[in-house]
Amino acid sequence: MNDVYSSRDIEKACRRDINFKWLLQGQKVPDHNTIARFRNGRLKGILEGLFSQLIVKLGELGEIQYENIFIDGTKIEAYANKYTFVWKKTTLKNEQKLQEKARAFLLKLNQEIKTGIPLGESAITVETLQKYIVFLKEKQQAEKIEFVSGKGKRKTNLQRATETLKEFLEKQTKYDRYNELFDGRNSFSKTDTDATFMHMKEDHMRNSQLKPGYNVQIGVEAEYIVGLAISSERSDQLTLISFLDKLIENLPQKYHKVIADAGYESEENYVYLEKQGLKPFIKPQTYEVMKKKSFSKIIGKRENMVYDSVNDEYLCANHKKLVVVGKATRTSKSGYKSVVTLYECESCEGCSFKKQCTKAAGNKKLSVSKLFLEKRSESLNNITSTEGILLRMNRSIQVEGAFGVLKEDHSFRRFVMRGKKNVETEFLLLSFGFNINKLHNKIQQDRCGHSLHKIEVA
Structure with a gap:
């Protein structure tokens, strides 16, 4: 709550800060080794349960409705040597x-x-x-x-x-x-074997240097952090399922709507959300690009071709048909198997558009997962609805705002502990402080019970 993270600084605050002295109630000031051992040892197995109890309490107070969960991730540097890779x-x-x-x-x-x-x-x-x-x-x-x-x-x-x-x-x-x-x-x-080398936004040398770090995932509702996960996986896409499994296990109720950015889009994630009965509000990876005028001029893109659903064919810019030539199974890094339909143009020979359409020596080919396109279309309809626009705006305010407060206002840009479990304990403590501060601020501002920010027109 007070941006004091190291055990030595906590010991110093207990000796000098009147607020910390009041909390001690005349008891002996703990040594920094005692604080570190307590944090590393005793808190490691129980803190997640205590954090879940805090979320349940916020639900009892009417702060959390278990309705919309906003998910995002950020990379935070590990307490490890940058050159022991x-x-x-x-x-x-x-x-x-x-x-x-x-x-x-x-x-x-x-x-x-x-x-x-x-x-x-x-x-x-x-x-x-x-x-x-x-x-x-x-x-x-x-x-x-x-x-x-x-x-x-x-x-x-x-x-x-x-x-x-x-x-x-x-x-x-x-x-x-x-x-x-x-x-x-x-x-x-080598100094923290659970840490993976990743690109960080904080790149003071501006040379895209890789640093050891963790991918921190959080779920936010009503501006409170309701769940978190520490991952060594660089991609957000592969963290969603494990994060939601953990959330469902720890909380008394299941959320109804999942709001996330384009980094979480995949067929595997869409299928998982459908099985869990969760409504996806995930921005398609091509959403921003497709809004540009230049995108419609790229004739080789599947989105710019005419699709005949009756004959299951695509029609290219030269009015040639791309017909089905077979099917294939693709396995993702996580082991998920996706069935894709393979299309090939009947003939690209002598086509004046070929250089703009494909770099292949032969005919133009497409590989399409029909299930993925179906799920993407559903999510696109969700995010472009009136409700979806409101939730997308709140996602950028609430979950990205939470990371902004932690990294900028609380200056938390590097972990002080090593190992995945210790790092999780550290971030749970940080989330505890964040939630208590948030509840205090909402009480002071008379905003209790408000879970969504309304769209304001200038």
């Missing part, structure tokens, strides 16, 4: 080099020394390397060969082979750990 592409490349080098070495070793350990065609694992090291150690003991070190000492071939295998083992163990930590991501930070 690990990239998946580099890791896989180096691991492949190690595998080739280790295989060649073990094949040579098997020729020189009959180890009897099967190598196989699959990848060389940590267990395989450990078996070879054990074999060489037993051979060393049996032949009573002494391993030496230091200047002027000459190592035997057996010692050199053992040291090489230990080096391979160390590297392969590291790569196995890295691959486990990636967990579907392309990067992580």
